[in-house]
Amino acid sequence: MIVLTTLAAADPPATSVAAPSDPKDPEPASLVTLSVPDRTAMERLAASGADLTERMRPQPDGSVQVDAVVTPSQLAAYQALGASLAPETPPPPATAQSTAAKDQLVVERAVWFRSRDGYFLSVEASSSAGEAATLSVTWTGQGGSTGRAPMTPYVDAGAYLGHQFSAPVPATSRPQWVTVTSATGGTAEARVRAWPDGERPDRAGPGYQKDFVTQYMPPAQLNERIRALHRRFPKLTELITLPYPTNGYRRHAQALIGTPPAAAVVVTSDAYGSEGGNDLAVELADPGVPGRPLRVTVNGKIITVSLATDGSGAPASTAAQVAAAINATASNAVGGNAVGGNASSSNAVGGNASWSNTTKGSGVKATTYRADPGAGIMAPAPLTQLSDFLHAPADVSRAPARVLALRIGAHRDGTRTGVLAYAQEHAREWVAPLVVVEAAERLLRNQAHDKATRRLLERTDIFIVPTVNPDGANYSFYDFNAQRKNMTNHCPPQQSDPAQRNTWGVDVNRNYATGSLSDGYFGASANCQSGTYAGPAEHSEPESRNVMWLAQAYPNIKFAMNVHSYGGYFMWPPGAYKLDGRVTLPRPTAQQEAYFLRSARTIEEAIAAERGTVTWPQQTGPVTDVLYSAAGNSADELWYEHGVYGWDFEVGADLWNPATRAWEGVGFQPPFAEGHAEAMEFASGLISLVGVAADFREP
Numbered sequence: 001m002i003v004l005t006t007l008a009a010a011d012p013p014a015t016s017v018a019a020p021s022d023p024k025d026p027e028p029a030s031l032v033t034l035s036v037p038d039r040t041a042m043e044r045l046a047a048s049g050a051d052l053t054e055r056m057r058p059q060p061d062g063s064v065q066v067d068a069v070v071t072p073s074q075l076a077a078y079q080a081l082g083a084s085l086a087p088e089t090p091p092p093p094a095t096a097q098s099t100a101a102k103d104q105l106v107v108e109r110a111v112w113f114r115s116r117d118g119y120f121l122s123v124e125a126s127s128s129a130g131e132a133a134t135l136s137v138t139w140t141g142q143g144g145s146t147g148r149a150p151m152t153p154y155v156d157a158g159a160y161l162g163h164q165f166s167a168p169v170p171a172t173s174r175p176q177w178v179t180v181t182s183a184t185g186g187t188a189e190a191r192v193r194a195w196p197d198g199e200r201p202d203r204a205g206p207g208y209q210k211d212f213v214t215q216y217m218p219p220a221q222l223n224e225r226i227r228a229l230h231r232r233f234p235k236l237t238e239l240i241t242l243p244y245p246t247n248g249y250r251r252h253a254q255a256l257i258g259t260p261p262a263a264a265v266v267v268t269s270d271a272y273g274s275e276g277g278n279d280l281a282v283e284l285a286d287p288g289v290p291g292r293p294l295r296v297t298v299n300g301k302i303i304t305v306s307l308a309t310d311g312s313g314a315p316a317s318t319a320a321q322v323a324a325a326i327n328a329t330a331s332n333a334v335g336g337n338a339v340g341g342n343a344s345s346s347n348a349v350g351g352n353a354s355w356s357n358t359t360k361g362s363g364v365k366a367t368t369y370r371a372d373p374g375a376g377i378m379a380p381a382p383l384t385q386l387s388d389f390l391h392a393p394a395d396v397s398r399a400p401a402r403v404l405a406l407r408i409g410a411h412r413d414g415t416r417t418g419v420l421a422y423a424q425e426h427a428r429e430w431v432a433p434l435v436v437v438e439a440a441e442r443l444l445r446n447q448a449h450d451k452a453t454r455r456l457l458e459r460t461d462i463f464i465v466p467t468v469n470p471d472g473a474n475y476s477f478y479d480f481n482a483q484r485k486n487m488t489n490h491c492p493p494q495q496s497d498p499a500q501r502n503t504w505g506v507d508v509n510r511n512y513a514t515g516s517l518s519d520g521y522f523g524a525s526a527n528c529q530s531g532t533y534a535g536p537a538e539h540s541e542p543e544s545r546n547v548m549w550l551a552q553a554y555p556n557i558k559f560a561m562n563v564h565s566y567g568g569y570f571m572w573p574p575g576a577y578k579l580d581g582r583v584t585l586p587r588p589t590a591q592q593e594a595y596f597l598r599s600a601r602t603i604e605e606a607i608a609a610e611r612g613t614v615t616w617p618q619q620t621g622p623v624t625d626v627l628y629s630a631a632g633n634s635a636d637e638l639w640y641e642h643g644v645y646g647w648d649f650e651v652g653a654d655l656w657n658p659a660t661r662a663w664e665g666v667g668f669q670p671p672f673a674e675g676h677a678e679a680m681e682f683a684s685g686l687i688s689l690v691g692v693a694a695d696f697r698e699p
């Protein structure tokens with residue numbers, strides 16, 4: 001039996017306990033760790049549209065573990081692709097091939113770091129025998145300590161990228177020398193260097209204020225927070241309303257009538273639920289006498305389907321016939337005048353005029369269930385109210401949302417180096433907005449009395465966007481906490497019944513125009529239900545257009561931080577490759593690459609200073625090297641189209657569990673104490689990035 005752990009959440013939403021047996025309700029989703037046998041299977045899993053997190057860990061036996069959000073039926077489908085739930089204990093390393101010739105080894109990097117949990121060692125090496133090599137590391141450290149750990153081949157898209165540890169290994173004291181040994185005889189030695197060993201952050205002066213976030217915040221609260229900062233610091237800030245309104249936290253109202261698959265009909269309102277769709281209702285009536293034809297009548301907001309009967313008086317209309325009859329009669333009639341079917345409906349009672357005045361749509365559409373032809377006979381059904389199935393309180397706006405940016409700086413005239421920090425492209429990443437809001441508030445509250453902060457505001461021009469995807473964020477807060485994408489449904493009717501509503505939407509960070517799915521790059525999906533759905537076209541979504549509008553409107557922006565969670569990464573371009581041949585977007589020059597890395601180490605030093613969280617060296621680097629290909633992501637478009645140093649944070653580094661001596665993932669919505677700590681440390685990192693920008697000189 002498979003037991004799924006439920007998605008960690010501060011307040012589990014009601015939908016996570018929805019009964020999966022009701023065909024109109026989505027299956028519950030869970031955050032699990034999957035294990036796949038190798039990297040090829042990992043690519044198949046990604047290509048299938050699996051909702052993968054950024055936490056991915058190669059294992060010593062060549063398998064890969066990755067956290068994913070799955071429903072029970074998705075898990076079954078992924079098991080057919082070779083995935084299984086990861087075991088509690090990692091697999092043993094693959095056994096050596098003793099007949100192979102002696103190989104040549106190179107130690108690419110050997111570093112130690114000290115986190116709040118003590119010393120750790122990270123080693124990256126490569127073998128001339130490639131992924132077939134079985135490597136292990138022994139080390140010696142201060143005080144004569146020693147240790148040994150197996151290495152893991154890291155293979156991506158068929159390319160051998162070297163060996164590394166699955167995760168940094170603990171050491172009893174500071175490691176000084178490592179020896180990498182191959183089962184076929186190769187050896188190599190290296191001195192162990194410090195990590196991240198960046199420039200030490202400024203020591204906060206006396207009276208430096210921080211810690212301004214006290215809870216996870218939905219979009220309305222985030223926007224109110226930056227509005228309040230603007231009111232409090234009008235001389236240092238301006239509020240920018242981004243030009244593209246989102247579609248809004250709203251959906252068409254629906255009802256699922258009957259018994260899926262063959263004897264069921266899905267009725268969908270033209271109007272959004274909040275704009276009249278939720279007021280509609282449908283019933284399937286049994287005329288009770290033999291030989292009646294199928295008829296649809298509309299009485300105000302009530303659609304009555306009078307089922308056909310056979311010679312014995314039994315209902316005889318199929319699902320397909322009922323859907324067709326509703327579409328022929330009611331689609332332009334609800335709330336107005338019925339056409340065909342029944343003249344009496346034109347005299348309908350029920351105040352329909354006011355409803356039709358307030359909506360754009362005037363009716364409903366009906367379909368059979370998913371791809372079913374609908375040959376089943378429909379049973380009578382009582383009056384069923386249509387619903388948009390949205391559960392946010394009434395004070396959460398259903399209107400298209402305006403995305404806000406808070407611009408911070410003493411000289412906001414385009415003469416200072418611009419820094420863009422934007423969060424929550426992915427709705428469920430609740431910590432990300434806290435990072436940028438905390439950083440903004442620190443910069444403003446400390447400007448008056450802290451010299452270092454004042455220098456930053458003198459020399460830079462900062463653009464803070466707390467939530468790029470507010471509709472999805474509301475859905476994550478109030479309806480389905482694992483929501484990743486925006487709320488806009490581009491699916492055809494057969495993928496749009498109510499039980500599929502948690503799969504709709506566009507992955508905002510796959511909707512950009514550089515290295516995109518339509519350009520042939522890997523790591524986005526054309527399936528509207530996939531976790532990485534790229535959308536119907538590049539920039540089809542207002543959420544992505546807003547981000548690029550900022551880069552275009554403010555060409556002084558030279559740095560950007562795209563804040564995501566979780567896993568503890570610090571990444572930069574290239575972020576996408578074509579699968580065939582693993583052809584990446586162009587690499588930055590060696591000089592640029594060195595600048596990315598040097599800046600990263602400085603910023604990671606600031607993150608670590610907060611509570612001793614060290615971003616792993618193997619998770620610091622180009623997206624394609626340390627994670628996977630993500631076609632059409634925003635950092636790539638910023639870098640390749642606008643020359644912006646586009647970085648990504650994955651906040652929420654793994655936590656070391658001393659009892660099990662294993663690293664553990666933190667999830668998207670950890671208990672607030674952990675989310676708060678992540679916000680504090682990555683806000684420090686973001687302010688360090690502003691410091692990097694303040695020192696930037698055009699080459």
Ligand SMILES: [Zn+2]
Pocket residue numbers: 425426429564565
């Ligand atoms: Zn994300």
